[in-house]
Amino acid sequence: MRIDIATLSAHLEKVRTLAPLVHHITNYVTVNDCANATLAIGASPVMADDLAEAPEMTRIASALVINMGTLNARTIGSMLASGSVANACDIPVVFDPVGVGATAFRSDTAARLLREIRFSVIRGNASEIMHIAGMDVRAKGVDTGCVQADFEKTISMLQCRTSSGTIYAATGATDVVVADCGAALIENGHPAMARITGTGCMCTSLIASFCGAGVPPFEATVCGIAVMGIAGELAYERTAKEGVGSMRVRLIDEIGNMSPETLERRLKITCEKR
Amino acid sequence: MRIDIATLSAHLEKVRTLAPLVHHITNYVTVNDCANATLAIGASPVMADDLAEAPEMTRIASALVINMGTLNARTIGSMLASGSVANACDIPVVFDPVGVGATAFRSDTAARLLREIRFSVIRGNASEIMHIAGMDVRAKGVDTGCVQADFEKTISMLQCRTSSGTIYAATGATDVVVADCGAALIENGHPAMARITGTGCMCTSLIASFCGAGVPPFEATVCGIAVMGIAGELAYERTAKEGVGSMRVRLIDEIGNMSPETLERRLKITCEKR
Amino acid sequence: MRIDIATLSAHLEKVRTLAPLVHHITNYVTVNDCANATLAIGASPVMADDLAEAPEMTRIASALVINMGTLNARTIGSMLASGSVANACDIPVVFDPVGVGATAFRSDTAARLLREIRFSVIRGNASEIMHIAGMDVRAKGVDTGCVQADFEKTISMLQCRTSSGTIYAATGATDVVVADCGAALIENGHPAMARITGTGCMCTSLIASFCGAGVPPFEATVCGIAVMGIAGELAYERTAKEGVGSMRVRLIDEIGNMSPETLERRLKITCEKR
Numbered sequence: 083m084r085i086d087i088a089t090l091s092a093h094l095e096k097v098r099t100l101a102p103l104v105h106h107i108t109n110y111v112t113v114n115d116c117a118n119a120t121l122a123i124g125a126s127p128v129m130a131d132d133l134a135e136a137p138e139m140t141r142i143a144s145a146l147v148i149n150m151g152t153l154n155a156r157t158i159g160s161m162l163a164s165g166s167v168a169n170a171c172d173i174p175v176v177f178d179p180v181g182v183g184a185t186a187f188r189s190d191t192a193a194r195l196l197r198e199i200r201f202s203v204i205r206g207n208a209s210e211i212m213h214i215a216g217m218d219v220r221a222k223g224v225d226t227g228c229v230q231a232d233f234e235k236t237i238s239m240l241q242c243r244t245s246s247g248t249i250y251a252a253t254g255a256t257d258v259v260v261a262d263c264g265a266a267l268i269e270n271g272h273p274a275m276a277r278i279t280g281t282g283c284m285c286t287s288l289i290a291s292f293c294g295a296g297v298p299p300f301e302a303t304v305c306g307i308a309v310m311g312i313a314g315e316l317a318y319e320r321t322a323k324e325g326v327g328s329m330r331v332r333l334i335d336e337i338g339n340m341s342p343e344t345l346e347r348r349l350k351i352t353c354e355k356r
Numbered sequence: 357m358r359i360d361i362a363t364l365s366a367h368l369e370k371v372r373t374l375a376p377l378v379h380h381i382t383n384y385v386t387v388n389d390c391a392n393a394t395l396a397i398g399a400s401p402v403m404a405d406d407l408a409e410a411p412e413m414t415r416i417a418s419a420l421v422i423n424m425g426t427l428n429a430r431t432i433g434s435m436l437a438s439g440s441v442a443n444a445c446d447i448p449v450v451f452d453p454v455g456v457g458a459t460a461f462r463s464d465t466a467a468r469l470l471r472e473i474r475f476s477v478i479r480g481n482a483s484e485i486m487h488i489a490g491m492d493v494r495a496k497g498v499d500t501g502c503v504q505a506d507f508e509k510t511i512s513m514l515q516c517r518t519s520s521g522t523i524y525a526a527t528g529a530t531d532v533v534v535a536d537c538g539a540a541l542i543e544n545g546h547p548a549m550a551r552i553t554g555t556g557c558m559c560t561s562l563i564a565s566f567c568g569a570g571v572p573p574f575e576a577t578v579c580g581i582a583v584m585g586i587a588g589e590l591a592y593e594r595t596a597k598e599g600v601g602s603m604r605v606r607l608i609d610e611i612g613n614m615s616p617e618t619l620e621r622r623l624k625i626t627c628e629k630r
Numbered sequence: 631m632r633i634d635i636a637t638l639s640a641h642l643e644k645v646r647t648l649a650p651l652v653h654h655i656t657n658y659v660t661v662n663d664c665a666n667a668t669l670a671i672g673a674s675p676v677m678a679d680d681l682a683e684a685p686e687m688t689r690i691a692s693a694l695v696i697n698m699g700t701l702n703a704r705t706i707g708s709m710l711a712s713g714s715v716a717n718a719c720d721i722p723v724v725f726d727p728v729g730v731g732a733t734a735f736r737s738d739t740a741a742r743l744l745r746e747i748r749f750s751v752i753r754g755n756a757s758e759i760m761h762i763a764g765m766d767v768r769a770k771g772v773d774t775g776c777v778q779a780d781f782e783k784t785i786s787m788l789q790c791r792t793s794s795g796t797i798y799a800a801t802g803a804t805d806v807v808v809a810d811c812g813a814a815l816i817e818n819g820h821p822a823m824a825r826i827t828g829t830g831c832m833c834t835s836l837i838a839s840f841c842g843a844g845v846p847p848f849e850a851t852v853c854g855i856a857v858m859g860i861a862g863e864l865a866y867e868r869t870a871k872e873g874v875g876s877m878r879v880r881l882i883d884e885i886g887n888m889s890p891e892t893l894e895r896r897l898k899i900t901c902e903k904r
Contacts, residue, residue: 107417110384110658111665111677117385117553122600126454129385134429135461142458154680156430156704181676184690185681277886279665279675325880326670334601338551384658391659391827396874401827402729403659406702409735416732430704610877612825 091342098124102144102294109151112280125291145294165199270311365616372398376418376568383425386554399565419568439473544585646672650692650842657699660828670866673839693842713747818859
């Protein structure tokens with residue numbers, strides 16, 4: 083397993099040239115940030131969550147995001163139906179299992195989505211991904227750290243699961259992307275990102291933007307996480323004196339300004355073969 | 357048909373003096389931006405979408421916005437009932453047919469709203485307005501360009517329709533406002549506005565703010581579009597080095613700071629008699 | 631009744647050390663701002679509104695916010711069930727009766743919530759709190775001033791009601807916090823805050839963040855209002871040349887940067903014994 087950085091930065095141009103339509107069924111907390119992050123990277127966001135149209139909207143999209151934040155009974159059917167259409171049409175589906183493990187409702191819904199939909203990528207924080215991998219993690223709301231010791235075990239467990247072809251990504255201090263053939267560790271980002279709501283959700287939207295431009299899921303995941311992490315570093319550097327409100331604004335600036343050169347220069351990635 | 361620029365800038369003062377209450381039944385993607393844009397221009401936003409109260413809230417409002425973004429079955433009844441109350445009470449209703457043409461659900465709902473509610477103004481992007489005018493436009497999600505050739509034809513078709521008194525506005529590189537007695541072309545704005553979600557929705561809220569202050573619909577539409585476009589130009593000029601995240605913040609600044617002098621100095625408008 | 635300012639600033643450190651989970655059932659207009667304000671003060675926000683999980687999420691939270699903005703039939707049951715769980719588990723509940731008095735739906739719902747849930751704190755603007763206190767106030771949407779003459783009477787009425795232990799806070803030009811043993815007047819803040827949507831909602835989230843860290847409700851309310859007001863002053867001072875969009879961003883910066891020293895230096899509080 084090898085990542086060619088020049089290839090990654092070429093993917094960035096691809097998103098901007100193709101401007102893929104990325105359909106989101108997502109939460110109302112961070113939805114505006116997801117839309118702006120999607121536009122900033124060069125893709126085109128659409129949000130439609132009613133069962134009467136979500137599957138039809140999915141059909142004209144290039145990628146689908148299913149994000150479980152503010153999960154509610156009304157939209158679960160839309161998620162299932164849209165995921166099913168996406169699978170039938172070979173449209174990549176990216177899953178963000180926000181808060182899985184925090185309540186039975188989220189865990190049960192995630193389990194059902196995992197049973198019925200084939201995901202290209204699943205991205206969450208460490209505890210969410212550990213939960214998905216079958217570990218017994220007690221989540222504290224939707225923002226939670228992970229027990230490092232268990233994490234190595236999680237990666238191994240995920241690698242077994244990736245035989246289905248799904249890419250798993252746990253983002254945090256170190257971002258881990260797991261494929262069946264290996265894993266990548268990304269060391270970009272800044273701790274202050276955890277003080278801004280939606281950095282995880284936006285990362286998921288970026289991954290879906292790359293997927294929607296035809297980038298293979300593993301590379302799309304690395305690209306989305308890399309852009310988010312580097313944008314976070316730059317945003318922090320440029321707003322450290324102001325604070326987290328300014329950093330949040332600057333994050334979108336930096337996603338929009340991301341150049342292949344910046345990506346190549348700042349990316350801190352290590353690849354491990356399985 | 358003639359637009360007196362001094363009159364337009366007087367309307368700006370009117371909004372700030374009267375601070376009309378603008379009721380929105382709108383989407384959860386850009387709703388915060390709409391509220392802040394409404395406050396910035398000097399009006400007062402309220403958002404209530406439950407059938408149990410939306411018509412009552414409409415009754416105490418000075419204008420009603422019906423915006424189809426994140427359209428869902430739950431709120432269609434609220435839109436119809438609120439529109440009906442507004443019509444009965446002579447409260448102007450502004451319609452933003454977000455994504456009409458993208459799915460049958462949106463097109464059918466738009467058709468029903470058009471049948472049952474008398475709109476003062478309908479504002480959308482070119483493809484949405486062409487769809488409303490009865491052209492067969494295949495929308496790509498909610499952000500789409502238009503075939504320029506067909507556009508002239510659309511304007512003529514819209515002019516026939518405006519016998520009902522509705523003002524049609526298609527915003528984009530050039531903004532077109534069509535009334536039965538003529539049309540206005542506005543050349544303000546900046547292409548970077550398309551990279552920020554909600555610039556269309558905010559424009560609709562501004563139009564409704566002017567309507568709510570008692571400005572006649574044609575002039576209210578010109579005012580709303582002019583303020584949005586000029587704010588976009590100024591925001592771009594002042595944040596070009598930073599990026600689209602900063603531009604989005606600055607847009608609200610510039611709407612809030614808009615002076616009659618700036619409006620008069622920067623407005624690029626051409627009026628055509630029918 | 632006496633407020634010790636050193637104690638208040640110690641509470642700030644407590645929030646940052648404990649990072650309490652604050653569960654919100656709130657509106658989709660200002661929810662992102664509430665999440666970011668909660669993170670900025672050092673607490674951890676979660677938003678879950680489906681009846682299938684809201685009570686369970688409440689059980690793992692340290693405080694619950696019930697905010698009536700964009701009130702809808704779907705979530706009233708979640709509010710009642712979550713409030714009931716919070717009461718049973720001694721988790722403080724903070725109520726923001728957005729727009730109460732504007733429609734029968736809001737007034738009836740507020741009345742039902744007041745009957746069935748024991749609130750630690752109720753924060754609103756003056757007209758909302760006067761309505762809650764039983765005065766006949768005709769609200770204009772959700773942003774409204776109050777008749778100063780009636781306000782003194784309201785405070786007396788609230789003091790009678792606080793025998794239940796609930797703290798009442800009416801925020802505006804002067805913020806009033808009423809407990810059974812006395813009241814505090816806070817003179818911080820800036821008029822420009824009224825031109826930004828969500829400053830009230832964010833204030834409620836801050837109060838809940840302090841409650842969630844174990845701060846007694848009266849002091850938690852004073853702390854939340856003080857932080858919001860001082861952040862508003864600082865944000866205005868630093869963005870007066872730019873405008874309200876920039877001020878909104880800076881508000882979050884200043885909440886995040888709030889130090890015990892700043893709080894002690896700038897707080898303008900007067901306490902009155904009953």
